[in-house]
Amino acid sequence: MRKHLNVIIAYAIMLGLIILVGIFQSWNVALSIFNMCLISAVMTMGANIQWGYAGLINFGLMGYAALGGLAAVLISVEPVQEAWVAGGFSILMSLWLIVAMVLAIRFVLKNFEKSKIRTYGIATIIIAGIIIIRVTSETSIEAIENVNPATTGFLGGLGLPIMFSWIVGAFFAAGLAFIVGKVALGLRADYLAIATLLISEIVIAIIKHEDWLTRGVKNVIGLDRPVPYEIELQTKEWFINLVAKFNSGKLDLISSITDKQSALNQLVIEGSAVFVKLCYSGLFLIVVIALLIVTQKALYSPWGRMMRAIRDNEEAANAMGKNVVKQHLLIFILGSAIVGIAGAMLVTQDGLFTPGSYQPMRYTFLIWVMVIVGGSGNNFGAILGGFAVWFLWIEAAPIALFLINLFTAGLADTHSLKIHLIESVPYFRYLMMGMGLLLIMRYRPKGILPEKIEIK
Amino acid sequence: MPALTYGSQLALGAIFVTLIYGILRFANFATGDMMAFGTMVTILFTWYFQSLGISLGVLPTALLAIPFAIVLTIGYMLLIDKFVFRYYRVSKSPPVQLAMVSIGVMFVTQAVVRIIIGPSDQRFFDGEKFIIKAGEFKEMTGLNEGLAIKSSQVLTIFVTIVLVSILFWFLNKTKTGKSMRAYSDNEDLALLSGIDPKRVVMITWIIAGILATIGGALYGLDKSFKPFTYFNNMLPIFAAAIVGGIGNPFGAFLGGYVIAFSEIFLTYAYKKFFMYVLPASMEPETLVQLLSTDYKFAVSFSILVIVLLYRPNGIFKGKVL
Numbered sequence: 001m002r003k004h005l006n007v008i009i010a011y012a013i014m015l016g017l018i019i020l021v022g023i024f025q026s027w028n029v030a031l032s033i034f035n036m037c038l039i040s041a042v043m044t045m046g047a048n049i050q051w052g053y054a055g056l057i058n059f060g061l062m063g064y065a066a067l068g069g070l071a072a073v074l075i076s077v078e079p080v081q082e083a084w085v086a087g088g089f090s091i092l093m094s095l096w097l098i099v100a101m102v103l104a105i106r107f108v109l110k111n112f113e114k115s116k117i118r119t120y121g122i123a124t125i126i127i128a129g130i131i132i133i134r135v136t137s138e139t140s141i142e143a144i145e146n147v148n149p150a151t152t153g154f155l156g157g158l159g160l161p162i163m164f165s166w167i168v169g170a171f172f173a174a175g176l177a178f179i180v181g182k183v184a185l186g187l188r189a190d191y192l193a194i195a196t197l198l199i200s201e202i203v204i205a206i207i208k209h210e211d212w213l214t215r216g217v218k219n220v221i222g223l224d225r226p227v228p229y230e231i232e233l234q235t236k237e238w239f240i241n242l243v244a245k246f247n248s249g250k251l252d253l254i255s256s257i258t259d260k261q262s263a264l265n266q267l268v269i270e271g272s273a274v275f276v277k278l279c280y281s282g283l284f285l286i287v288v289i290a291l292l293i294v295t296q297k298a299l300y301s302p303w304g305r306m307m308r309a310i311r312d313n314e315e316a317a318n319a320m321g322k323n324v325v326k327q328h329l330l331i332f333i334l335g336s337a338i339v340g341i342a343g344a345m346l347v348t349q350d351g352l353f354t355p356g357s358y359q360p361m362r363y364t365f366l367i368w369v370m371v372i373v374g375g376s377g378n379n380f381g382a383i384l385g386g387f388a389v390w391f392l393w394i395e396a397a398p399i400a401l402f403l404i405n406l407f408t409a410g411l412a413d414t415h416s417l418k419i420h421l422i423e424s425v426p427y428f429r430y431l432m433m434g435m436g437l438l439l440i441m442r443y444r445p446k447g448i449l450p451e452k453i454e455i456k
Numbered sequence: 457m458p459a460l461t462y463g464s465q466l467a468l469g470a471i472f473v474t475l476i477y478g479i480l481r482f483a484n485f486a487t488g489d490m491m492a493f494g495t496m497v498t499i500l501f502t503w504y505f506q507s508l509g510i511s512l513g514v515l516p517t518a519l520l521a522i523p524f525a526i527v528l529t530i531g532y533m534l535l536i537d538k539f540v541f542r543y544y545r546v547s548k549s550p551p552v553q554l555a556m557v558s559i560g561v562m563f564v565t566q567a568v569v570r571i572i573i574g575p576s577d578q579r580f581f582d583g584e585k586f587i588i589k590a591g592e593f594k595e596m597t598g599l600n601e602g603l604a605i606k607s608s609q610v611l612t613i614f615v616t617i618v619l620v621s622i623l624f625w626f627l628n629k630t631k632t633g634k635s636m637r638a639y640s641d642n643e644d645l646a647l648l649s650g651i652d653p654k655r656v657v658m659i660t661w662i663i664a665g666i667l668a669t670i671g672g673a674l675y676g677l678d679k680s681f682k683p684f685t686y687f688n689n690m691l692p693i694f695a696a697a698i699v700g701g702i703g704n705p706f707g708a709f710l711g712g713y714v715i716a717f718s719e720i721f722l723t724y725a726y727k728k729f730f731m732y733v734l735p736a737s738m739e740p741e742t743l744v745q746l747l748s749t750d751y752k753f754a755v756s757f758s759i760l761v762i763v764l765l766y767r768p769n770g771i772f773k774g775k776v777l
Contacts, residue, residue: 057552187764189552190483194694195764198757201691205754361566361687365559372556427570434563438540441557 007380007449014387021395028270031277033394038284039346040386044370045291045379046338051368052377052451053304054331055311057193060180062363063200064336066207066355067176068169068343073220073353074213075165077157083212084155087140091155091212094137101129144212154215163226165344166287173340174333176203181332185325197360208355220353227279233272240264243271280349287345288383291338295379307331366393369433373440375447384449392436393429400428459720460713461609461678464616467712468671469693471623471705472664478640478703479660480545482554487668488690489565492683493532494669495676496573497525516608522673530665536561537661545657562687569683578681608678619670620709623663627705632659640703691753692719695760715756722755 018037022030043061050056104125112118144155184195207214214220233239244251247267254260298304310317310324318324347353366389374385401422408418440447469487476484484490501521510520540561544554627633632655639646639656647653672686679685692715700711 183761184764189550190555191698191764193552193555194483194698195761198691198695198760202754202757365563368556368559369563421571424571424574427567427575429567430563430570431567434560434565434567437560437563438557441553441560442540442543445553 007384010384010449011380014384014391017391027274028277031274031281033391035277035280035284035349036394037387037390038281038288039342039349040367040370040390041288041383042284042291042342042345042386043339043367044374044382044386045288045295046335046342047367047371048335048376048379048382049295049331049338050335051371052382053299053307053311054328055189056185056328056332056335057189058196058332058335059193059360059364059368060196060200060203061339061367062358062360063196063203064173064176064339065343065346065363066200066204066358067172068165068340068345069347069353069358070207070214071169071172071340072162072165072223072344072347074157075160075168076162076223077220078159079157080155083144086143086146087137087212088144088155090136090140091144094133097129097133097136101125101133104129141212154212154220161226162224162348165348166341169340169344170337171340173343174337177333177336178329180336181329185328185332197364200360200364204355204358207358214353214355219355221351223347223351223353225351226283226348227276230269230272230276233275234268239272239275240268243268246271284345284349287341291341292379292383299379366433369437371447373436373447375449375451377451378447378449381447381449381451385447388448389433389436392432396429396432397425400425400432458609459716461612462720463713463716464612465671465675465678465712466689466692466696466716467709468616468619468667468674469689470696470700470708470712471620472667472671473693473697474700474703474705474708475660475664475667477697478705479636479656480541480554482551482558483694485555485558485690486562486565487693488687489562489569489683490529490533490664491668491672491675491689492569492681492686493565493672494525494529494665495672495681495686496569496683497528498522498669498673499573499578499676499681501525515611516677518673518677519611522670525673526666526669529669530662533661533665533668534658537657566683566687573683575683578676606678608674612674612678615670615674619667623667623705626663636660688753692756695756698760699763715759718759719753719755 018030018034021033043065046064047058047061050058105122108118108121108125112121180196180199184192184199187195211218244264244267247264250267251260251264254263306317306322307327309320310322310327314324367386370385370389371382372385373389374383375381404418404421404425408415408421411418444450469491472491473484473487476482476487498518498521501524502516502518505517505520510517540557541554544557627637635646635651636656636659638649639651639653643653646656675686675689693712696711696715697708698711699714700707700709702708
């Protein structure tokens with residue numbers, strides 16, 4: 001118990017803060033912060049597996065999160081029949097062509113000795129392949145995008161429940177991670193960071209501009225939900241009774257029946273939003289706890305010990321007969337898959353997929369700040385980092401506003417400096433994040449909850 | 457012409473990255489935002505001069521503001537170095553940690569820039585816009601295709617050439633430059649031969665400040681200033697630095713042009729070109745692009761990935777720094 005005291009205290013403070021927001025702002029805000037904290041926590045766990053366990057830098061988190069989101073779209077949206085009729089066949093043909101191209105390259109790689117001719121041959125295959133694919137798919141892509149462009153204009157998905165996408169998103173991300181890992185993992189740490197960052201930008205560019213697949217920047221909205229809709233809830237008998245029961249004390253104070261009814265209606269509307277968010281929280285909590293149990297088990301297993309050994313001294317681990325390259329690839333895939341789950345969860349919660357909103361600042365660097373601040377190598381630390389940093393990220397603006405008002409209290413409200421500062425309040429969050437990161441790195445380089453390895 | 461201009465802007469940034477990497481030994485993720493900072497100061501000075509009524513006639517007022525901005529930017533960088541990077545340098549932290557720290561600096565710089573000048577677009581170009589307008593060119597040469605040369609483009613190329621020549625002269629010929637190269641080659645040996653590391657680091661930041669301010673200001677003059685684009689520009693800059701072989705300023709210089717030209721060649725619409733080459737009956741209907749312009753960034757990144765795979769040391773191998 002004593003050993004875990006700092007963990008318990010840290011989490012208690014965190015929960016207390018969220019509850020404070022609930023009391024002073026509203027429960028709706030508090031719960032949406034809490035949900036985003038949970039999603040961030042999943043992402044940080046993914047990053048923590050890569051960085052904390054194995055010391056791999058992955059600045060491409062954004063790409064995997066976006067792929068998870070794409071999975072949510074492809075799984076849950078109803079298929080668009082006209083689009084399939086218009087261009088489905090040649091799209092499938094193009095996919096086959098890509099597969100054929102990859103196989104051809106593999107064939108050349110396997111059967112010919114390494115030489116200049118081989119390199120040029122491969123280059124020719126790739127260029128010819130791209131041109132052929134463009135020619136075959138161009139007309140059908142146009143046809144697909146012309147099918148009712150205001151609402152669909154893309155192939156649609158499979159029409160399955162969106163929850164499946166959490167798993168599929170993990171597989172998508174894992175697939176990308178496999179390719180990236182094969183290509184880039186041999187690089188030195190800082191090259192790896194840059195390469196993954198750039199690859200994630202490529203992924204985003206593709207998602208943004210291949211309209212036939214993702215609707216691109218036109219966004220996909222109105223994804224179906226795993227939880228009930230607010231509007232439907234408000235008409236359900238049992239829900240109204242539940243709300244009435246919860247607030248019976250308040251309602252009893254109101255004497256007139258019409259007032260009581262309108263108060264109850266108001267409460268039902270508020271309550272339905274809170275209830276939906278609570279459902280999400282429940283779902284997300286299940287994911288977080290399941291992942292936490294698995295990752296903790298992994299950390300203390302022989303496999304986890306081996307990963308730490310590889311992290312701390314690659315050559316020694318290699319000399320002991322551990323396959324460093326294979327393990328690096330494995331952990332890269334695992335971590336990315338978890339980030340993919342988080343991406344799918346995020347889209348599920350928002351109910352919309354907006355490729356334009358994926359920015360490295362928000363989806364890569366912020367997650368890294370979470371991992372570093374929370375404590376890399378320690379799952380509890382990483383989750384706490386996710387909570388604390390996201391909380392600050394949201395609440396930075398009110399805090400900054402308060403501080404500005406405090407320090408410029410002597411100035412008139414019309415003073416230009418004060419107006420300017422208040423206008424730029426949203427950007428103080430960057431300042432806070434940066435300062436936080438710098439201070440933590442300087443004075444507590446292992447994070448709030450440092451890595452602790454106990455031999456059991 | 458746009459490719460040359462864009463290449464020059466990238467090249468300045470890439471040399472900045474390379475210098476920091478070669479001498480201070482970390483990948484500086486705050487590059488784009490440091491450039492944004494330099495540009496912001498330039499803009500503020502430009503506004504100040506404009507309010508005083510000072511201008512350079514045909515040339516943009518910003519040219520006058522740049523020297524002042526350089527001084528301030530250098531001050532900012534030295535300040536950051538003193539309070540942030542020095543601790544890690546002295547305690548010899550691994551480069552990865554320094555890169556993380558530079559992310560912190562990135563956040564802070566971004567905040568500072570946005571708080572001071574706001575996130576929106578700023579245009580601060582004044583003076584004559586075009587040297588040769590498309591219409592005039594047609595009249596002059598009698599060709600029926602226009603060619604416009606913006607004065608900011610000529611300015612960019614000219615300034616870049618001058619600046620880079622001075623820089624290479626400095627690195628190769630002067631004693632300080634040589635000591636910097638020695639320090640980058642082998643830190644301990646350089647210490648033994650009596651090179652003062654503090655001085656080397658300081659001069660590196662000074663050069664970095666000059667490069668960041670001028671590179672940023674030129675980009676802002678040519679297009680427009682927006683903190684977010686500067687952050688995004690960091691990526692092609694990194695690509696240029698690595699393609700050229702990180703730690704090698706000359707490689708970085710060329711890398712900038714390699715990236716810029718390949719971006720433009722691969723996404724250029726060849727329709728016009730084919731219209732002149734082919735007879736009218738074979739005229740292409742579409743734009744005949746190899747890739748749509750949306751993939752501009754993706755092109756440079758793919759080049760980078762290919763280079764990393766086959767020549768991790770960059771295209772232009774050779775002596776580092």
